[in-house]
Amino acid sequence: MLHTRNVYLQEVPLAEAWARFRQALAASGGWSPFLGERVTLDAALGRVTAEPVWARLSSPHYHACAVDGYAVRAAATIGASAATPVRLCLGTSAVPVDTGDPLPGQMDAVVMVEDVQTEGEGIVLRAPLARWQHVRAVGEDIVATELLLPANHRIRPVDLGALAGAGHVTVAVRRRPRVAVIPTGDELVSPRENPARGEIIEYNSLVLGAQVEAWGGEVIRFAVVPDDFGALTAAVRSAAAQADLILLNAGSSAGRGDFTARVVETLGTLLVHGINVRPGHPVVLGVVGEAQVPIIGVPGYPVSAALTGELFVQPLLYRWLGAPLPEKTTLRARMTRKLLSPAADDEFVRVVVGRVDDQVLAAPLSRGAGVLTSLVRADGLVRIPRFVEGLEAGAEVEVALYRSLAEIERTILAIGSHDLTLDLISQFLAVAEPPRRLASANAGSIGGLIALRRNEAHLAGAHLLDPESGEYNLPYIHRYLPDTEVVVVGLTHREQGLMVAAGNPRRIAGVLDLVRENVSYVNRQRGAGTRVLLDFLLQREGLAAESIRGYDREEVTHLAVAVDVATGVADCGMGVRAAAEALELDFIPLAWERYDLVVPRRFWEGELLRPLRALLGSTTLRDAVAGLPGYKPDVMGQIIAEL
Numbered sequence: 001m002l003h004t005r006n007v008y009l010q011e012v013p014l015a016e017a018w019a020r021f022r023q024a025l026a027a028s029g030g031w032s033p034f035l036g037e038r039v040t041l042d043a044a045l046g047r048v049t050a051e052p053v054w055a056r057l058s059s060p061h062y063h064a065c066a067v068d069g070y071a072v073r074a075a076a077t078i079g080a081s082a083a084t085p086v087r088l089c090l091g092t093s094a095v096p097v098d099t100g101d102p103l104p105g106q107m108d109a110v111v112m113v114e115d116v117q118t119e120g121e122g123i124v125l126r127a128p129l130a131r132w133q134h135v136r137a138v139g140e141d142i143v144a145t146e147l148l149l150p151a152n153h154r155i156r157p158v159d160l161g162a163l164a165g166a167g168h169v170t171v172a173v174r175r176r177p178r179v180a181v182i183p184t185g186d187e188l189v190s191p192r193e194n195p196a197r198g199e200i201i202e203y204n205s206l207v208l209g210a211q212v213e214a215w216g217g218e219v220i221r222f223a224v225v226p227d228d229f230g231a232l233t234a235a236v237r238s239a240a241a242q243a244d245l246i247l248l249n250a251g252s253s254a255g256r257g258d259f260t261a262r263v264v265e266t267l268g269t270l271l272v273h274g275i276n277v278r279p280g281h282p283v284v285l286g287v288v289g290e291a292q293v294p295i296i297g298v299p300g301y302p303v304s305a306a307l308t309g310e311l312f313v314q315p316l317l318y319r320w321l322g323a324p325l326p327e328k329t330t331l332r333a334r335m336t337r338k339l340l341s342p343a344a345d346d347e348f349v350r351v352v353v354g355r356v357d358d359q360v361l362a363a364p365l366s367r368g369a370g371v372l373t374s375l376v377r378a379d380g381l382v383r384i385p386r387f388v389e390g391l392e393a394g395a396e397v398e399v400a401l402y403r404s405l406a407e408i409e410r411t412i413l414a415i416g417s418h419d420l421t422l423d424l425i426s427q428f429l430a431v432a433e434p435p436r437r438l439a440s441a442n443a444g445s446i447g448g449l450i451a452l453r454r455n456e457a458h459l460a461g462a463h464l465l466d467p468e469s470g471e472y473n474l475p476y477i478h479r480y481l482p483d484t485e486v487v488v489v490g491l492t493h494r495e496q497g498l499m500v501a502a503g504n505p506r507r508i509a510g511v512l513d514l515v516r517e518n519v520s521y522v523n524r525q526r527g528a529g530t531r532v533l534l535d536f537l538l539q540r541e542g543l544a545a546e547s548i549r550g551y552d553r554e555e556v557t558h559l560a561v562a563v564d565v566a567t568g569v570a571d572c573g574m575g576v577r578a579a580a581e582a583l584e585l586d587f588i589p590l591a592w593e594r595y596d597l598v599v600p601r602r603f604w605e606g607e608l609l610r611p612l613r614a615l616l617g618s619t620t621l622r623d624a625v626a627g628l629p630g631y632k633p634d635v636m637g638q639i640i641a642e643l
Helices: 014-027 157-165 204-214 229-240 260-267 302-321 372-377 405-409 420-430 444-453 474-480 511-515 529-541 558-566 577-582 610-616 619-626
Strands: 036-040 069-072 086-089 095-097 109-112 116-119 122-125 147-149 170-174 178-183 218-221 245-249 268-273 284-288 293-298 330-335 346-356 359-364 380-384 396-401 411-416 437-442 460-462 486-500 521-524 572-576 586-600 639-642
Touching: 014 268, 014 284, 014 293, 014 302, 147 157, 178 204, 178 229, 204 218, 204 245, 204 302, 229 245, 229 260, 229 284, 229 293, 245 302, 260 268, 260 284, 260 293, 268 293, 293 302, 302 372, 330 346, 346 372, 346 396, 346 405, 346 411, 346 437, 359 380, 359 411, 359 437, 405 411, 411 444, 420 437, 420 610, 420 619, 444 460, 444 474, 444 529, 444 586, 474 486, 474 639, 486 558, 486 577, 511 529, 521 529, 521 558, 529 572, 529 586, 558 572, 558 577, 572 577, 577 586, 610 619
Parallel strands: 178 218, 178 245, 245 293, 330 359, 411 437, 411 460, 521 572
Antiparallel strands: 036 170, 069 095, 069 109, 086 122, 116 122, 268 284, 284 293, 330 396, 346 359, 346 380, 380 396, 460 586, 486 572, 486 586, 486 639
């Protein structure tokens, strides 16, 4: 079957897209909060009240004794003192009671058992009581008919007690919105350990479904639907018969197999196809079926899909639930590097956040719409408005946080060279006492030193070889941090080499082979220690960098280089042995290098890094690093230099 390529109907600003969507929903009655349904109290936690709740009973609903002791008439105790004690007869003027008992007959006070002395058939009091002393009067807590909970209130654990105490066994709450999530794509497969080449694990429906549930909705999960117009139309028609909202994931772009816009036009009204938002350009908005059920065509890339959920699904679900949209905690931060942004779009950039000295810093993560890990690692979101062409390094921005302020305050911000040991350190710090977060941004060894110079990080990882002295890191620290007192802490020695495809089909033996015409290379970014080492080896052999095919192609981590080699993007790349073995590549060893942590003294000696100092001296981390292929943690925790 020959597919035709779609085009965007018209890209519109975010505000206009929402206006069209809201107008269409209002016209069909779909913009109002849902009506209520009654649920038992044990099923009411987290639900939103559909109407005000009034107390049916007072609490307590009888005069109740507040202590263990004796119920008495307060007037009978007047004049009681140590000098003139009052004696009351049990059963007539003093009645034994326990906490919670109804107050007997004519009694109007309770004396605590520890404040009386028993004598035969009576008790002796040496202090008078006031009327209603130690008595919980009717309605002391709740008075029948008073307002317990207003409408549109999300029910908390403490609210359940108040409802029960006021005589309720059920409560009217907003019906949960039913949301159909339909993943699409010929290449998608359910989560599995070993997908075949060309198969893509389908996980967007897990993310979208979890978002829906977290925001108070119920998920109707559809199996993956192939890129077939008839099958997609049938799935959407089925979803419209049972759901309040349809999320059709993937197929909203302009590819030959992207049918979302056409399906919406066939079954209803296409309102928007394309929004001036990045990531998430190809969002589709419409309504389908006789009931005019809203449908959102969600882009297939995971970052775009998650952002579409935040921008459209969450506000709509909260509207239907009658609950105010929760405000994210925000803070002001300074960007650690320059960002360019398309002027026509609102761009949403995920960042990691940390406090360094007295300033809060935001380091941008990868902006690729397919970078799932940017969702996991993000501390917050920065919005670059339309008509703003980017942000300068040091620009002050507002960050909408995904994490609490407390987590931000215990974050160690590391910028510099990528190394697998940082992942181990991050895990151990997360379970340390007290816990710490290690948020890292990969900027290369020199980039890390520059970040320290700018007071933009607590530490930097570095493995920079000085060709003249043969020393690692120290000459560069003198050059880039001449006015900063730093502690250089050894972390590990690691084996660097050339990563090649399994079986080494190009028969690469060393750097001399990199200049062959039939060998393609993938490099690390400028300023990375691995690239510095390569340049040193090339210079030693008298080879020109420009003679290497692919020298200008850059990646920012060892694993990214390994992926390029494993997938055939390049024949060869330089990195650590552990990265090669992780992707089952062959490895040609070239050198052992020392990887250090460079830490300004004020941070090394401070409270924030105390758990890190302890960890670097532990056998736990040492043993874990020793288990990595090509690693020797013989220098771990050693003070290499204090500068």
